[in-house]
Amino acid sequence: MTVTTAGGVTAAEAVPETRQRSRRGLVIGLGAAVVALAAGLALPYVADTYTMGLAADAALLGLPALGIGFLARHLGLISLGHTAFFGSAAYGFGIAVTQFGWGPMPSVMFGVLAGTAIALLMGVLVVRASGMGFLMLTLALSQALYQLCVQTSFRPLTGAYDGLVIGLGSDTSFLGLSPADLQDPGLFWPVVWVPLAVGLVLVWLVGRSRFGTTLEGIRENEERMRFSGYNTFAPRLAAFVLSGFLASLGGALFALNAAYVSPDVLGFARAGDSLIAAMVGGLGTLVGPLVGTALYVWGEARLNSSANLHLYTGIALIVVLVFLPGGITGTLQRLWKRVKR
Amino acid sequence: MNAAQVLNGIALGSLLMVLSSGLAMIYGLRGVTNFAHGALYMVGAYIGYSVARHLDFWLALVLVPLALAAIGVLLEFVFFRPLQNRSHMEVGLVTFGLALIAERVVVLIWGEKTLSLDPPAGFSGTTSLLGVDYPTYRLGIIAIAIVMAAALIVWLRHTRTGLYIRAASQDIETAGIMGVDVNRISLIVVGLGAALAGLAGALAAPYISVDPSMGDKFLITVLIVVVVGGVGSVGGAMAAGMGLGVIQTVVTVWSPSVSVVVPYAALVVVLLWRPRGLAGRRTA
Numbered sequence: 191m192t193v194t195t196a197g198g199v200t201a202a203e204a205v206p207e208t209r210q211r212s213r214r215g216l217v218i219g220l221g222a223a224v225v226a227l228a229a230g231l232a233l234p235y236v237a238d239t240y241t242m243g244l245a246a247d248a249a250l251l252g253l254p255a256l257g258i259g260f261l262a263r264h265l266g267l268i269s270l271g272h273t274a275f276f277g278s279a280a281y282g283f284g285i286a287v288t289q290f291g292w293g294p295m296p297s298v299m300f301g302v303l304a305g306t307a308i309a310l311l312m313g314v315l316v317v318r319a320s321g322m323g324f325l326m327l328t329l330a331l332s333q334a335l336y337q338l339c340v341q342t343s344f345r346p347l348t349g350a351y352d353g354l355v356i357g358l359g360s361d362t363s364f365l366g367l368s369p370a371d372l373q374d375p376g377l378f379w380p381v382v383w384v385p386l387a388v389g390l391v392l393v394w395l396v397g398r399s400r401f402g403t404t405l406e407g408i409r410e411n412e413e414r415m416r417f418s419g420y421n422t423f424a425p426r427l428a429a430f431v432l433s434g435f436l437a438s439l440g441g442a443l444f445a446l447n448a449a450y451v452s453p454d455v456l457g458f459a460r461a462g463d464s465l466i467a468a469m470v471g472g473l474g475t476l477v478g479p480l481v482g483t484a485l486y487v488w489g490e491a492r493l494n495s496s497a498n499l500h501l502y503t504g505i506a507l508i509v510v511l512v513f514l515p516g517g518i519t520g521t522l523q524r525l526w527k528r529v530k531r
Numbered sequence: 532m533n534a535a536q537v538l539n540g541i542a543l544g545s546l547l548m549v550l551s552s553g554l555a556m557i558y559g560l561r562g563v564t565n566f567a568h569g570a571l572y573m574v575g576a577y578i579g580y581s582v583a584r585h586l587d588f589w590l591a592l593v594l595v596p597l598a599l600a601a602i603g604v605l606l607e608f609v610f611f612r613p614l615q616n617r618s619h620m621e622v623g624l625v626t627f628g629l630a631l632i633a634e635r636v637v638v639l640i641w642g643e644k645t646l647s648l649d650p651p652a653g654f655s656g657t658t659s660l661l662g663v664d665y666p667t668y669r670l671g672i673i674a675i676a677i678v679m680a681a682a683l684i685v686w687l688r689h690t691r692t693g694l695y696i697r698a699a700s701q702d703i704e705t706a707g708i709m710g711v712d713v714n715r716i717s718l719i720v721v722g723l724g725a726a727l728a729g730l731a732g733a734l735a736a737p738y739i740s741v742d743p744s745m746g747d748k749f750l751i752t753v754l755i756v757v758v759v760g761g762v763g764s765v766g767g768a769m770a771a772g773m774g775l776g777v778i779q780t781v782v783t784v785w786s787p788s789v790s791v792v793v794p795y796a797a798l799v800v801v802l803l804w805r806p807r808g809l810a811g812r813r814t815a
Contacts, residue, residue, distance in 0.1 A: 268620060268624075315799055315803070319802070321619070321620055322564050322619060322620060322623060323758075323802075325564075325620070325623075326564065326754055326755075326758060327798070327799075327802065329751065329754075330751065330754070330755055330794075330795050330798050330799075331795060331799070333751050333795070334791075334792055334795035334796075337791040337792065337795075338788070338791070338792065341787070341788040341791065342787075342788075343788045344788075458747055458751070459747075462627065462631065466627075466628070469624070498635055498639075500631040500632075500634060500635050501631070501632055501635035501636070503628075503631060504628040504629065504630070504631030504632035504635070505628070505632060506628075507624065507625070507627065507628035507631070508625050508628040508629065508632075511621050511624055511625050511628070512614070512625065515621075
């Protein structure tokens with residue numbers, strides 16, 4: 191899998207990260223995105239089912255990672271709470287199917303909407319905080335959701351610790367895919383690859399826009415931005431909601447693919463894992479979190495039998511923080527600059 | 532609700548008090564949120580379990596804090612001191628990685644199973660108090676925790692080292708310029724903080740069952756306690772720990788679903804109403 195997606199990854203990485211808003215950069219970037227999108231869509235024709243399963247998992251977890259990376263890059267905010275949006279969207283999808291009896295498409299929309307609404311609510315409470323305060327608030331609020339979700343009084347809705355089995359009717363279809371097709375990674379792949387690629391372009395364009403520059407100003411000195419007459423709350427909230435929306439998209443599609451949600455998607459371990467994966471890949475670059483997530487999914491599959499995954503993720507996190515600031519992609523970027531000089 | 536439930540709350544609050552005071556001290560001095568604090572507590576419980584099984588429980592209450600203090604000293608020399616010029620965020624995340632590693636190492640040594648330990652001889656029965664029969668061991672926890680807390684506050688307020696700790700927590704650079712050996716102070720604080728976490732773990736072993744996820748379960752509550760109490764304030768953390776323990780236990784009787792949200796709700800309310808926590812920036 192690492193070989194096959196590397197084409198898409200490097201294509202997106204070739205996007206120049208200059209601050210010049212040149213038309214040429216835009217054309218090159220969008221061109222690279224189209225090539226990456228097409229290359230990704232061709233993946234099921236060359237990769238086997240096992241690889242496609244890993245690729246689909248990486249892409250599903252890549253959406254929240256993209257959101258985490260966006261917040262970190264443009265606002266310097268590190269979130270341990272993206273499980274809240276991912277998980278709410280997954281549960282939102284499940285509840286829409288099991289409780290309201292909706293079809294897959296409206297249920298996915300409901301899930302994404304639910305996750306984004308949670309992001310809006312949480313954002314109002316947390317975006318004023320910064321640094322460690324922000325990290326702890328996002329962690330605490332997402333864990334509050336986990337605690338609520340596993341309560342026995344919510345059992346009819348969420349299934350508590352048992353999780354929620356989402357049985358889609360066999361006559362329903364999602365973009366022409368039957369419920370059985372949705373569980374086939376090769377057939378499901380475009381459903382997650384297209385949103386991921388579009389999300390990547392969206393985040394890239396937002397980063398280049400005037401709004402992105404405002405966010406960077408807030409990151410560098412919030413007080414000075416406020417004194418310069420900028421509203422600093424609304425842009426931060428908007429960025430937080432966009433980030434939460436990406437995570438929600440991942441969550442709803444995750445539930446659609448798995449047809450099952452367990453409280454683990456909201457848990458502390460998952461929150462830590464997704465942040466570590468993003469940091470190991472590198473929070474400073476656009477594709478860093480995706481690279482890290484792909485590595486994580488691959489490592490998880492390789493180490494499945496030993497259950498010592500957290501031993502290695504812990505070591506990887508410390509090694510990256512102490513010796514490789516900027517993660518894998520950040521280090522590669524530095525090396526590349528040194529070679530060019 | 533009766534006296535037994537209130538006492539349960541006080542027993543839980545006592546553990547939170549001992550745990551959070553160490554976390555608050557480390558935060559106050561190094562500015563680092565020690566995510567490994569829950570892991571230190573868990574390691575303390577496991578070592579306490581082994582010592583109590585093979586030797587003696589009372590010996591465990593002495594050996595565990597010593598062993599954990601040694602781990603704390605190691606943490607200071609290997610991570611906190613070399614990384615003191617890096618951002619607090621990065622060092623905090625390093626401790627997050629350490630917590631993950633510690634949890635797996637504990638599983639590799641002691642296994643995944645939940646272990647249980649009987650209270651020591653003489654503390655296994657109940658004592659009649661306020662008209663209810665209450666487990667003697669929990670009363671023991673409360674007594675030890677209150678003595679520890681009082682000793683810590685007196686030490687911070689009335690000794691020279693305590694003065695240096697308060698000074699360095701207020702402003703580490705100025706304290707250094709004024710001739711306080713900041714590295715020595717930091718070594719004492721991190722060692723003591725780890726020892727307190729270990730003590731809490733050893734005390735908890737016969738009370739709450741010992742399992743690899745016990746650190747994670749407490750970590751988030753303790754982080755909340757420290758923020759609610761006023762980051763870096765030992766006294767604030769103690770008060771918040773005790774308060775949260777009692778409130779949560781009492782609310783559980785009334786509605787378990789509401790009680791799990793109590794710490795999180797307290798965090799949000801306090802941060803919106805008093806962003807610096809209840810005690811502000813006073814160390815002790």
